[in-house]
Amino acid sequence: MNLAIVGVTGMVGRVILNLLEEKKIFLKNLYPVASKKSIGKKIFFKKKKIKILSIEETFSLKPDVAIFSAGAEISKKWGMKFTRKGTLLIDNSSAWRMNKSKKLIVPEINGKFISKRDKLIANPNCSTIQLVMVLYPLHLKYRIKNITISTYQSVTGSGKKGLDQLRNEEDRKKTKKIYSFKIHRNVIPHCDKFDDYGSSKEELKLINETKKIFSNKRIGITSTSIRVPIVGGHSESINLTFKNDFDINELRQILSNTSGLILMDNIKKNIYPMPILCEENNNVFVGRIRRDFSKKKSLNMWIVSDNLRKGSATNAVQILEYLIYNKFI
Ligand SMILES: NC(=O)C1=CN([C@@H]2O[C@H](COP(=O)(O)OP(=O)(O)OC[C@H]3O[C@@H](n4cnc5c(N)ncnc54)[C@H](OP(=O)(O)O)[C@@H]3O)[C@@H](O)[C@H]2O)C=CC1
Numbered sequence: 001m002n003l004a005i006v007g008v009t010g011m012v013g014r015v016i017l018n019l020l021e022e023k024k025i026f027l028k029n030l031y032p033v034a035s036k037k038s039i040g041k042k043i044f045f046k047k048k049k050i051k052i053l054s055i056e057e058t059f060s061l062k063p064d065v066a067i068f069s070a071g072a073e074i075s076k077k078w079g080m081k082f083t084r085k086g087t088l089l090i091d092n093s094s095a096w097r098m099n100k101s102k103k104l105i106v107p108e109i110n111g112k113f114i115s116k117r118d119k120l121i122a123n124p125n126c127s128t129i130q131l132v133m134v135l136y137p138l139h140l141k142y143r144i145k146n147i148t149i150s151t152y153q154s155v156t157g158s159g160k161k162g163l164d165q166l167r168n169e170e171d172r173k174k175t176k177k178i179y180s181f182k183i184h185r186n187v188i189p190h191c192d193k194f195d196d197y198g199s200s201k202e203e204l205k206l207i208n209e210t211k212k213i214f215s216n217k218r219i220g221i222t223s224t225s226i227r228v229p230i231v232g233g234h235s236e237s238i239n240l241t242f243k244n245d246f247d248i249n250e251l252r253q254i255l256s257n258t259s260g261l262i263l264m265d266n267i268k269k270n271i272y273p274m275p276i277l278c279e280e281n282n283n284v285f286v287g288r289i290r291r292d293f294s295k296k297k298s299l300n301m302w303i304v305s306d307n308l309r310k311g312s313a314t315n316a317v318q319i320l321e322y323l324i325y326n327k328f329i
């Protein structure tokens with residue numbers, strides 16, 4: 001298989017490279033792609049140096065598969081050109097996620113719906129992936145009626161520029177600002193652009209993508225997305241109301257039996273998920289699970305995952321593995 005990674009020098013692209021090595025995925029050729037300023041520079045992969053290519057050159061090489069991780073504009077401009085030429089595309093951006101003809105895949109949940117006919121598979125938003133990983137097994141058992149989410153998103157969610165701003169501010173250096181305010185020693189209730197009704201695009205992605213992955217438009221979902229000065233790992237405070245009542249021990253058991261989830265929930269020993277415990281881990285962590293006594297059939301919980309792992313690169317590489325396993329490529 002010839003594989004192109006578009007956005008290979010980015011926060012997500014670099015983790016994709018690590019995962020391909022960790023998982024020992026066999027590649028005939030790797031085509032690393034980045035912006036003009038990186039063309040000709042080299043990346044290390046499996047102890048070899050490989051030259052970074054332009055997207056134009058890579059297009060002419062007709063890779064079997066491409067993982068796009070370079071922003072929505074690149075995906076909109078180039079995505080269909082690649083698929084028309086026969087490349088199977090796994091797209092990490094928001095460009096195609098809500099397109100009715102494209103599947104939005106978290107392999108543990110709806111990977112089984114991928115078919116040989118799919119030429120472009122969309123990878124969900126990072127906050128959405130960790131949310132649905134925990135909520136879906138509970139939805140199957142108790143049917144979710146309402147979800148209230150507050151996210152605490154790390155600066156790596158904004159790519160290299162987010163990390164640079166935080167690091168420069170920590171070191172009291174001059175910096176380009178990608179956030180409206182200082183992020184060091186601050187918390188900013190603003191991720192992505194606002195719409196006319198006051199919600200941010202990040203908040204809407206959580207709502208719309210979750211409904212699409214669950215194939216259920218009726219769940220009530222509301223969200224607030226917050227940027228925090230954390231380097232790796234998004235956290236989420238969740239309040240859920242179910243249609244059916246639950247037994248809290250059974251609910252914990254469901255979560256601890258679900259592949260890809262780690263239950264970290266023992267308050268007597270101060271065991272709960274935190275970003276510093278989840279970095280560079282492919283799983284989603286859940287804890288602080290407790291009944292919400294203010295409403296019937298309701299629950300609070302806390303979810304953490306590395307946004308550069310399961311939130312993006314890991315999920316994309318799992319899709320690739322699924323395609324390989326099913327001989328779709
Ligand atoms: N970070 C996260 O937590 C998540 C990110 N995503 C998505 O992943 C994508 C990448 O994010 P991230 O890695 O954080 O971003 P970065 O800003 O860290 O990296 C962007 C990458 O895109 C490349 N690039 C920019 N312009 C072009 C171009 N014209 N042609 C080819 N390559 C180009 C950059 O190359 P160069 O180094 O040369 O500038 C770099 O490799 C985005 O679509 C984002 O929405 C999805 C979920 C989570």
Ligand SMILES: N[C@@H](CC(=O)OP(=O)(O)O)C(=O)O
Nearest residue numbers: 092093094125153157158191
């Ligand atoms: N917006 C996310 C990361 C990201 O790039 O998301 P998306 O792929 O949905 O644009 C964050 O800020 O943490």
